[in-house]
Amino acid sequence: MDTPSDRSAAVGRARAQRLLVTLLGDYWHAGHAPLPSGGLVAVLAEFDIAPANARATLSRLTQRGMLERTKEGRRTSYRLTESAAQILRRGARRIFATTDENAWDGSWTLIAFTLPLDDTNQRRLLRARLRWLTFWPLYDATWVTPHDRFDEVREQLTELGINDAVVLRSTDLDLLPSGRARLEAAWRIDDLAAGYQEFLERYRDLARRAGAGTVSPARALVQRTEMVNDWRALVGEDPDLPATFLPASFPRAEARAMFLNTSEALAESAQHRFEELVQTPDRA
DSSP: OOOHHHHHHHHHHHHHHHHHHHHHHHHOOSTTOOEEHHHHHHHHHTTTOOHHHHHHHHHHHHHTTSEEEEEETTEEEEEEOHHHHHHHHHHHHHHTOOOOTTOOOSOEEEEEEOOOTTOHHHHHHHHHHHHHTTOEEEETTEEEESSOOHHHHHHHHHHHTOOSEEEEEESOOOOOHHHHHHHHHHHTHHHHHHHHHHHHHHHHHHHHHHHHTOOOHHHHHHHHHHHHHHHHHHHHTOOOOOGGGSOTTOOHHHHHHHHHHHHHHHHHHHHHHHHHHTTOOOOO
């Protein structure tokens, strides 16, 4: 049975991995050259992650196929795998997207799929990727989104090796009361609104200081990265519904504008700090 300390350690490990993936996705632009392990350890130290935990994070992400490890003499370096880099590029398009909530043309993308009942890992992966693409379940194996995701979902099906599925685009989706109620329950609009409001309250002061240019490079790296992590979690749970499905007071547009403006204001300073830290030599 897990103890509170075990659960705390697991949360810490997950946080370190999320942070490093975010950092590499946002700031690793130098021709995708491998980065020294000492530099990555130094970057994670900015977030109060101890060197031993940072090195364990590098090892875990390598085991998960997110990182590749290279060694030249006594120098150990890491780089994102091509598949991980592709996932992060797709993620960045969603995270930093500017969306007009009033521009919906009434079209839906629908996917219906069949997977073996015992293939729980494939089912879990597909559902996670569908959610990220703003699909939500109408029924267990029938998911819909009010966005054009035709090419993207076909790409995901190909990557996962799933060939028993139907994907279609249509404006002729008649949601009877029970179907509409099922989707509205899945979308959890009240919870989403609360999440965006909390985000606004948490980062309003940072937005003000970023706009005034008073955030140091070290704080820019830390606070921008944590803000991107929090925003990623929000949009990962959000089907990005058009305004027609939302209450007038829904705070997503305000939160998105604040996120985009603040992340842009801090980007250059955070990038400089990241590049400074990754030059730290490996002393292991």
